[in-house]
Amino acid sequence: MPVYEYTALNGAGKNATGIIDADSTVAARQRLRATGIFPVDVKETSSMPKGTTSSTATFSALFKRVRPGELSAVTRQLSILLGAGVTLVSALDALIMQVNNPLLKKILAQIKESVNEGNSLAHSLSQHPKLFSQIYVNMVRAGEASGTLDLVLERLSEFSEHQQALRGRFKAALAYPVFMFFVGSLVLFFLVAFIVPNISKLFSEMNQTLPLPTIVLIGVSGFLKSFWWLVLLALVGTIVAIRQLKRTPRGQHISDLVKLKTPIIGDINTKIAIARFGATLGSLLQNGVPLISSLQIVRNIINNTLIANVIDSAMEEIQVGKGLAAPLRQSRWFPPMATQMISVGEQSGELEGMLNKIGDIYEKEAELQIMAMTSLLEPIMILTMGLAVGFIVISILLPIFEMNQMIR
Numbered sequence: 001m002p003v004y005e006y007t008a009l010n011g012a013g014k015n016a017t018g019i020i021d022a023d024s025t026v027a028a029r030q031r032l033r034a035t036g037i038f039p040v041d042v043k044e045t046s047s048m049p050k051g052t053t054s055s056t057a058t059f060s061a062l063f064k065r066v067r068p069g070e071l072s073a074v075t076r077q078l079s080i081l082l083g084a085g086v087t088l089v090s091a092l093d094a095l096i097m098q099v100n101n102p103l104l105k106k107i108l109a110q111i112k113e114s115v116n117e118g119n120s121l122a123h124s125l126s127q128h129p130k131l132f133s134q135i136y137v138n139m140v141r142a143g144e145a146s147g148t149l150d151l152v153l154e155r156l157s158e159f160s161e162h163q164q165a166l167r168g169r170f171k172a173a174l175a176y177p178v179f180m181f182f183v184g185s186l187v188l189f190f191l192v193a194f195i196v197p198n199i200s201k202l203f204s205e206m207n208q209t210l211p212l213p214t215i216v217l218i219g220v221s222g223f224l225k226s227f228w229w230l231v232l233l234a235l236v237g238t239i240v241a242i243r244q245l246k247r248t249p250r251g252q253h254i255s256d257l258v259k260l261k262t263p264i265i266g267d268i269n270t271k272i273a274i275a276r277f278g279a280t281l282g283s284l285l286q287n288g289v290p291l292i293s294s295l296q297i298v299r300n301i302i303n304n305t306l307i308a309n310v311i312d313s314a315m316e317e318i319q320v321g322k323g324l325a326a327p328l329r330q331s332r333w334f335p336p337m338a339t340q341m342i343s344v345g346e347q348s349g350e351l352e353g354m355l356n357k358i359g360d361i362y363e364k365e366a367e368l369q370i371m372a373m374t375s376l377l378e379p380i381m382i383l384t385m386g387l388a389v390g391f392i393v394i395s396i397l398l399p400i401f402e403m404n405q406m407i408r
Helices: 025-034 054-062 068-083 088-098 102-116 121-126 134-146 149-204 212-246 249-261 265-286 291-301 305-319 325-329 336-348 351-407
Strands: 003-009 015-021 038-044
Touching (some): 003 025, 025 038, 068 088, 102 121, 134 265, 149 265, 212 249, 265 291, 265 305, 265 351, 305 325, 325 336
Antiparallel strands (some): 003 015
């Protein structure tokens, strides 16, 4: 349903502004008049500024989205307003007027209308699954049930900000090696496909046997110059085939197995998954979500079918009266230290705290390993590029040296 921003006059003749959702501009005006407000200007919040062409509007719509940082900021602001004693509807009204993103403004307005109709905040959020994840909705539901909604929203904003900061550090660590890889690959491709063929013409006129490295270089250069499109097509086809395969249960299973068993990278992926398991499960349990429901949520966000299967087995064991540590201990993917900490947490009644510690420990270990790996990637890539360029230079110089020897 479209959302409209209005300027109006209230019963006392004073200016009033706000936002309302309706089927059309006429319906929005009628709804405002029914509440004793006389609209002066009503416009759709997602409408484009004057002078914007339809093609520009279409292009902008393709990239319209809510960034994680915006959602985190809104969550923290809502927590502060509720903690200060502001009612939920009034707090949502205040957020709607502050938000600049048209899509987020529209979603918040729809949430406010849903709450006004008597629905809970969790139910209203669940109508927008692309923006609000299962963990978000379930933690809000637990906060509403326990009367600690402001505290739950604060914890959600902290959790989201922490995840964004971690993701940002990983991207920053990988940015330079990835940049070097693409630039180096383009330079090598340009040398082999366009520079080497011009030099190889001189060698073809020599009428003498060329060294093996030179023959290999000329062959590779000729292939890339003539069939570069085939290499590009094969690369794109491989990527598409892998993506299609991952959409099948069997392909997803193979992909997840490779993620966990690849040397070095597999260990990092395992630690990241365990860190996410501990931090998420600990946060859910701290906010009153039952263990089985929490495990179901964690299972859906862990993003690995092998670990999800372990969690399924753990839920079955828990339902027949067993603890969480025992079934996890039987899996090869949960490290002994993690299962031992969970066992201690269950025995001491501090399971939530132990799970949060597990999240912190394995997150830091994964971060350290990633930093170490990226610091090694740089010299390895420099060495690889150096060897490739050295091979090209030697392949070109060897025939020249032989020519000099023949002249002498």
